[in-house]
Amino acid sequence: MKTLLRLIRFGIILSLSLFIALALYSWTKSIGADKQRKELAVLLKQTVEQEGVEAILSLSGVAVENIFHGEEGLILFEGSDTPWRYSADELQTISVYEKVNKSVVNITTNTNRSASDFLDVLPGHGTGSGIVLSSDGYILTNAHVVEGAETIMVGLYNNQTYQATLVGVDSEDDLAVVKIGVGKDLMLYPIALGTSSELRVGQKVIAIGNPFGYDRTMTIGVVSGLNRPVRTGEGRVVMNAIQTDASINPGNSGGPLLNSRGEVIGINSSIFSTSGSSQGINFAIPIDTAVEVVGELIRTGKVSRGWIDASMLQLTPRLVEYAKLPISQGVLISQLAPGGNAEKAGLKGGTRQVQYGSSIFYLGGDIIVAIDNEKVEDLNGLYLALLPKKSGEKVAVTVNRSGEVKKIDVVLIERTMSHIRALVR
Secondary structure: OHHHHHHHHHHHHHHHHHHHHHHHHHHHHHHHHHHHHHHHHHHHHHHHHHHOHHHHHHHOOOOEEEEEEEOOEEEEEEOOOOOOOOOHHHHHHHHHHHHHHHHEEEEEEEEOOOOOOOOOOOOOOOEEEEEEOOOOOEEEEOHHHHOOEEEEEEEOOOOOEEEEEEEEEEOOOOEEEEEEOOOOOOOOOOOOEOOOOOOOOOOEEEEEEOHHHOOOEEEEEEEEEEEEEEEOOOOOEEEEEEEEOOOOOOOOOOOEEEOOOOOEEEEEEEEOOOOOOOOOOEEEEEHHHHHHHHHHHHHHOOOOOEEOOEEEEEOOHHHHHHHOOOOOOOEEEEEEOOOOHHHHHOOOOOOEEEEEOOEEEEEOOOEEEEEOOEEOOOHHHHHHHHOOOOOOOEEEEEEEEOOEEEEEEEEOEEOOHHHHHOOOO
């Protein structure tokens, strides 16, 4: 009996020892596996950062022809290219064209003008482009396409042409609205409007228009610059323009600049060229600017804009150092219009005359740092802050006066082209 009890005790001890040993082994193994997973995660992250997602897929043995990075993740084209007729990028571009091309119109005009209204290029033979804004016939285009025209004809996707009337013109921003009559048998396709506030340099953009009369032609490029002030051949200035290398030629003016979702982010407006054709530096008016004015153009035929009646100067590091200014960003008030709204409100202009090159300005004035609590760091920021404001409207102007911050209410005057010209020297 005692021998049997010893054997049972020995068996229990052995079983318990084996269980403990297995538990320790499993625990040690799990720690090692967790450590390996963490090390692998770091390695994979470094691989993605250095070589992209494609490298991870390649290591896993998945052959990938193309990858599209979207808001909902990744779309992959796997295997060889033989089963696939189009790449993901091509399918996306095709989709944009099929979605948008019926919303782009061809505009032809009969005009007595022979000189350019925008840079050195006028759409050949009175032609341009436009986009359908609404199903009842409103169309957005460039002002220089239709200004001064005796007749305006709009060609649609159905190869039919319709006479249009001029609704409103905004010469400052090179925008205009025309309207065609819409019968019960005519179906129009309003275009989707996006936003230009989130654009980034390097972002893919698509232009559709009618270059040299070739209807609904698509070109592709990237945003190559933002917030550009563009001076026209006749001295006009378009602020905050989008610079792109998408090919834009005579006849593209007024057509859409699109993002990858087929939303309008700009209105193609001009070519900076010595030859009259696209050379990689083209400009578009931000759609946010157009959205601000379209409603007023349709209602009244013109746009009222507010401005501060003062001559102003953007701060630069050299100016800040020379004048020992208390801040490095903002807009310096050089002079105020005598007896004007800004002077009556209490803003201060400069008193010490300084000449820089051929320009003369005055130091010692207030530095504008915000409009209605919207931060102003430079002249472009001032332009954008005042863009939605109307003449006669009162705004709160925050200034830095010799290191002291003040907020002063100012009634705006009517903005003119001379005010905008002063921003681009």
